[in-house]
Amino acid sequence: MANKSGKQETEILKETLRDVAQKMMLAARTAPKARGNENLVLMVVYEDDIKEISKKMEEISKREDVAFFKRDALNIKKSPVLLLLGTKINPIELKRCGYCGFKNCKEKKEYKNTPCAFNSIDLGIATGAAVAIAADNRADNRVMFSVGYAVKELKFMGADVYNIVGIPLSGTSKSPFFDRT
Helix, strand or coil: CCCCCCCCHHHHHHHHHHHHHHHHHHHHHHCCCHHHCCCEEEEEECHHHHHHHHHHHHHHHHHHCCHHHHHHHHHHCCCCEEEEEEEECCCCCCCCCCCCCCCCHHHHCCCCCCCCHHHHHHHHHHHHHHHHHHHHCCCEECCEHHHHHHHHHHCCCCCCEEEEEEEEEECCCCCCCCCCC
């Protein structure tokens, strides 16, 4: 006789992965940022949005002839939750830096689509903080540039969010993100 007051494993795993994604978001938000500037945009998406992102990735794979986009599209379909991390382009106003390739932030601002190096560094630090939480909770995960590329085309996070990565989560016996060809 089945236990009618209990929950099935699949339901518990889905709830747990949603909780882990929220904790990952907190870790990303509280990770150190250059000069304390907040340029990160964070979002957690679920089934319907994951399907839409996956569809866009398959479209990009065909259009751009990049096979790994299709592989990654199939991978994220196996994930009930996906954390998105992006950054806006916003120079941090240093008088002298040059990490972006320009002399200073004033000169860089003339090129609106060139990211400030510190925006990208902040995104990397936040991503590292997030995946550390996933690891601490034994959730399978993978940082995917391809997800971010599709999300950017879909403008899921807004037109002003430039660099984006996606981190799908899974809780199965074998990680769907491990054996990749």
